Amino acid sequence: MQYTTEIVxxxxxxxVIKKMSxxxxxxxxxxxxxxxxxxxxxxxxxxxKIKLTYSFGNREVEVIELITKQDFPHQFHLSYTxxxxxxxxxxxxxxxxxxxxxxxxxxxxxxxxFKMSLMLFIMPSAFKKQTxxxxxxxxxxxxxxxxxxTFKAN
Numbered sequence: 001m002q003y004t005t006e007i008v009x010x011x012x013x014x015x016v017i018k019k020m021s022x023x024x025x026x027x028x029x030x031x032x033x034x035x036x037x038x039x040x041x042x043x044x045x046x047x048x049k050i051k052l053t054y055s056f057g058n059r060e061v062e063v064i065e066l067i068t069k070q071d072f073p074h075q076f077h078l079s080y081t082x083x084x085x086x087x088x089x090x091x092x093x094x095x096x097x098x099x100x101x102x103x104x105x106x107x108x109x110x111x112x113x114f115k116m117s118l119m120l121f122i123m124p125s126a127f128k129k130q131t132x133x134x135x136x137x138x139x140x141x142x143x144x145x146x147x148x149x150t151f152k153a154n
Contacts, residue, residue, distance in 0.1 A: 001120055003128050006104040007135040011142050013093055016101045017073040019142050023050065028147040029137040032056050039064070046070050052080075084116035085109060103138075107131055 009016055019025050021044045027033050032054040041048030050065045061082060069077035073093055080087040088108040096102050109127055111117040120127065140146040 001109045001124055001127070002107065003131070004104060004106045005128065005131045005135055006102060007132075007139055008096060009101045009103060009139050009142060010099060011101060012099055013073050013095045013101045016093060016103070016142060017076075020076065020138065021072065025141070026052070027149055029134070029141040030054070031133070031137060031148040032061075033149065034060070041067070044070060044072075084113035085111055085120075103135060105131060105135060 023036050023038065023043060026036050030052070033052060034055045035051075035053045037051045037053075039049040039051055044067065046067055046069065048067045052063045052065055054061045054063070063080045063082040066079045066081070067077070068079055068088075069075055069090075075093070076091045078089050078091070080089065086109075088110070090106040092104040092106070094102040094104075107127075109120060111120050137148045141148075
């Protein structure tokens with residue numbers, strides 16, 4: 001399944017990229033994030049890998065993030081691989097005036113298990129909604145300092 005989500009953030013492009021690429025800021029806008037562990041490569045560079053661990057109620061989820069293209073400040077492409085699913089995410093950033101940035105996120109979900117294929121078929125809107133929520137979480141974090149977790153945003 002492929003879909004595109006976009007949002008306008010009322011901050012300059014370079015500030016958006018700085019916050020987005022900082023591993024320490026993930027905890028403020030990645031809902032349920034417990035830890036982010038750098039595995040290999042140079043952080044924020046092509047080929048860099050990070051293990052992200054999330055907690056959703058009594059369920060823990062691990063995902064490996066791989067940077068597949070880094071062309072800051074305009075593009076940042078990643079793949080996320082976890083149990084049953086792979087998400088190829090292509091992020092594009094565009095300046096809209098002096099203090100606004102448009103973020104376009106193109107996603108391709110590739111189920112790797114029957115269970116996830118079924119979920120994707122039955123509830124495609126849930127996956128789209130999660131992506132939109134993530135973009136909104138980032139917007140609230142960078143514009144208003146609002147954190148999705150119990151951490152205090154900077």
